[in-house]
Amino acid sequence: MAVRRFFHLRDVVDVSVLQEIQDRFSDATGLASIIVDYQGKPVVRYSNFRPFCARVRQYPGGREGCEQSDAHAGLEAVREGQPYIYRCHMGLVDLGAPIVVNGQYLGSIMAGQVLIEEEAMAGLDRIAKPGLNIAQHPELKQLYEGIPTMPFHKVKAAAQLMYTIANYIAEKGVANIIQQQLNEQNVRLMEEIKARAELEKALKDAELKALQSQINPHFLFNTLNTISRLALLEGAPQTQEVVFALAELLRASLRKIGQVATLRDEIAYIRHYLLIQETRFRDRIQAELDIDETCLESEIPLLTLQPLVENAIVHGLEPKEEGGHLVVRVQRVGDEVCIEVADDGLGMPAEVVEEVLRLESKRSGRSHLTGLGMSNVHKRLQYHFGADYHWEVQSRLGEGTRITLFLPYRPAKVGS
Structure with missing residues (x-):
C-alpha cells in the first residue's frame, strides 16, 4: 500500500512566485492580502497591510484572533468549494480562496481589511470573537476610522479573481509535484540499472573465477567419496566425517x-x-x-x-x-x-x-x-x-x- 505524502505550500510553489502574485493582486484591487498555510500562518510578507491590522497583530490576543480567523475562513472556503466572504474577529470584511493540491488543503489566499455598506455587512458571518476590545485602546479606534470602505460588488469581483489565482497556484503545484516525482523515479531507475549492471558483472566475474578454479571437480568429488569410504573401512571415523563434509561442500559448489x-x-x-x-x-x-x-x-x-x-x-x-x-x-x-x-x-x-x-x-x-x-x-x-x-x-x-x-x-x- 502506497504511503500518501503530505506537502507544505512552500514545497510545491516557490515562495518568491507567491509573493509576486500576491503583490500584483493587491496593487490591482486595493485590498490587503496575504497567503497563509493550512494553519492560518503567513507564508509570505503582507501586501498593502492596513495600519489598524498591523497594530492589532502586535497584541498577543490580536495576533491569535487574526490567525484563527484566517484558518477558519480557509477551511470554510474549502467546505463551500468557492471564495468565502466574511467578517474577521475585529469586524473587518475579509475574503478567502482555498489552495487545494491533489485533494490536500495547503492554505488560502486571504484578502480584504476593508469595510462595505452596512446593509451588506449585516449579511456576512463574523467568524470569531473579537480578540481585543477597541474601546479599551484609543489608538486602535483612531486607526479603525482610517479603514477604507469599498462597494460590495468590487469585493465579490476581487473574490472571484482570488479564486482564479488560487486555482493557478494549485495547478502549478500539481505540475511541480509531478515533476518532482518523475525526477525521483528517474533517479531510482538509474540507480537500479547501475546496481543491476554491477551485480551482473560481479556474478560473471565470480562464475569465471569459479570456472578457472575448477580442475576436474567431478573427479575430485568422486575421489573424496572413495577416500571417505576407505577411511570408514580402515576404522578412522573422524577422518571419514571430515572427508564426507568436504565432499558435500564440493557438491554444493558444483x-x-x-x-x-x-x-x-x-x-x-x-x-x-x-x-x-x-x-x-x-x-x-x-x-x-x-x-x-x-x-x-x-x-x-x-x-x-x-x-x-x-x-x-x-x-x-x-x-x-x-x-x-x-x-x-x-x-x-x-x-x-x-x-x-x-x-x-x-x-x-x-x-x-x-x-x-x-x-x-x-x-x-x-x-x-x-x-x-x-x-x-x-x-x-x-x-x-x-x-x-x-x-x-x-x-x-x-x-x-x-x-x-x-x-x-x-x-x-x-x-x-
Missing part, C-alpha cells in the same frame, strides 16, 4: 551459482564447513548454531551464508591467539527471517565498517572482504530480494563482528 536453495540446505553446508574447521583448530574455535526450525524452508541464493562464516573464522578468530567463539543464529521476526553471524574475534576499525557498508573496500588483510566477499554476498541478496532485504554490520576493534541479514520469509521453490 551447482549453478544463482540457483535458489533453502535455509535448511545452507545450514547443512555451514555444519559441514564448521566440522572441518573445528577439526582443524580443535578447541581454539567453538561454534554455536541457534536455528529456528520454522525458517528452514525459506529461500535464499545458494552458498550465501558460508562466505560470512568463513570470513568470521579466517579474519576474526584464526589470527586471535586464544581463538574464540562463533554464533550463527536464525530466527523468525514477523514476516522476516533474521540471520546473524557473530564472532568475538579481532573486529574491524570503524573506517573499515564504513567501507563495508558503502561496498567500496580497497583494503586487504583483516577486512572481512575475501572469497566471494561481503560485497558480492550483499549484492546477490539485494538482486534476489530487492527492497525486501536489508542488512546491518556492527564491529569494534578487539571485540568482534556481527553481521545481520533481514530477508523476507518465502517458502523456496528449489530448482525454479
